[in-house]
Amino acid sequence: MAVEAPKKSYLSDDAARTLIDQTNTFIFDCDGVVWKGDTLIDGVKETLDMLRAEGKRLIFVTNNSTKSRKQYLSKFESLGLTGMKPEEIFSSSFAAAAYLSSIGFKKKAYVIGEQGIQLELDLVGVDHLGGPSDGDKKIELKPGELMEHDADVGAVIVGFDRYVNYYKLQYATLCLRENPGCIFIATNTDAVTHLTDAQEWAGGGAMVGAVKASSGKEPTIVGKPASFMLEYICEQFGIRRDQICMVGDRLDTDIMFGVDGGLRTLLCLSGVTTKEVLDETSVQPDYYVESIARLRK
């Protein structure tokens, strides 16, 4: 019987069956749900196989912009998750490129970020500058020194960048302050990210925060919890929101993305959120569970 559970119920066996029956598309966050760092979470492969066998559409959405869709596909395959298509993977690097396509963007983009953003821009035919190639650039100051910048840059894209430096910050700032109409896109504003399992690392929000402050502009965010990727997915696959369940480990990105988008939401405690944090927060999923392996029991 399909009774809506109150917010934040533990996912019982009955509730899991009902959730699966009600859902046509599962959107999974990756890190903390499918894998942790470079390790597949126990039981995930079997759960995904079961859901596919039941005819469910599986989509993977990640705020990590350092890889392209194709690079993510390789990561899935390296972990034994085979048979997927790049079109089932939505990274914020892809979302940045898709956003520019959606507005008919024809100019150049300046990138603070890693390779994933550049690869996705190549696929949609947007010329780009910056990124890894500016990683070693320094500014030698002489009196009257001026940084030249390309007046054809019409968008600055900022994502996580382990090689961020003052050259990149100044280049992005100049484009945003001096090129008329230049738009500012953030792949995500995550405070921290999991470069490794061992600790939390400063996330893409740091690079975005720097450029916000120096440009005085607010970015358009394409990653979770903003709605761009959900709108794109619903349109591309022709899915209704009440047919979707969002599965993630972060309250402020994944679950907020689902709640704001009118999706059913399932929080996994296999990532960054503990039960103690869940008990104290205002963002509440419909259900919570130790890991998505639970969907198979």
Next chain:
Amino acid sequence: MAVEAPKKSYLSDDAARTLIDQTNTFIFDCDGVVWKGDTLIDGVKETLDMLRAEGKRLIFVTNNSTKSRKQYLSKFESLGLTGMKPEEIFSSSFAAAAYLSSIGFKKKAYVIGEQGIQLELDLVGVDHLGGPSDGDKKIELKPGELMEHDADVGAVIVGFDRYVNYYKLQYATLCLRENPGCIFIATNTDAVTHLTDAQEWAGGGAMVGAVKASSGKEPTIVGKPASFMLEYICEQFGIRRDQICMVGDRLDTDIMFGVDGGLRTLLCLSGVTTKEVLDETSVQPDYYVESIARLRK
């Protein structure tokens, strides 16, 4: 006759005389008021000499944290402004150190910033890490990689840093997120700064914006327009606020610092603010003038 002028009057000869008579202490911003980059502004030396000859106290306050007080003194002297004392110069590097002294700080400080902050910390006996010596550090990621950090860091100080990198951002973030009670001090949050006259450069606000975003914490700001330096100056010299005139070229730092502090305010158009900008803004000085040379006519 000492009649209060309406806000934003051009400083006439009569008004200049009245302003000087009413004022016991002039607080001057440096860049855009005294000099531009490495060039003294015409007539400044003569004006400062005249004010000193009339018995006025002259204090110089800058948000630039890259130099210490003593290094600023050398800059004044190199421009022919001799006879000053370090105690008349208040840089935000000094303010960061003075703030730590004022709260009886006994732990270590991690610095994102240039040499000025470190030199000032040395003078007040605060141990510090980071700064220029972390400028070339990189993070080589291996699975399970962990950045160690010093548990004795009790303050993170963030100022303008031309050598900002991901290592420094992560170190600062770890201290703020993981060391209990670690405080966050920003020398200033200026969006842009004038490293050279030729263009505007991303300012200290960029580095602060990055650490705000990754730490999730709000800093205590010691530079203008925050009130710390004014309170310090009033106490140290025993000056009443109605005896002070704040002279600066920036509305959002200098003039706001004066208005918020209950000082008389004089805007110079010799720096970043044009008359057109002044006419459109809500922050209004008592007077405006082309340059402080006008005080001498």
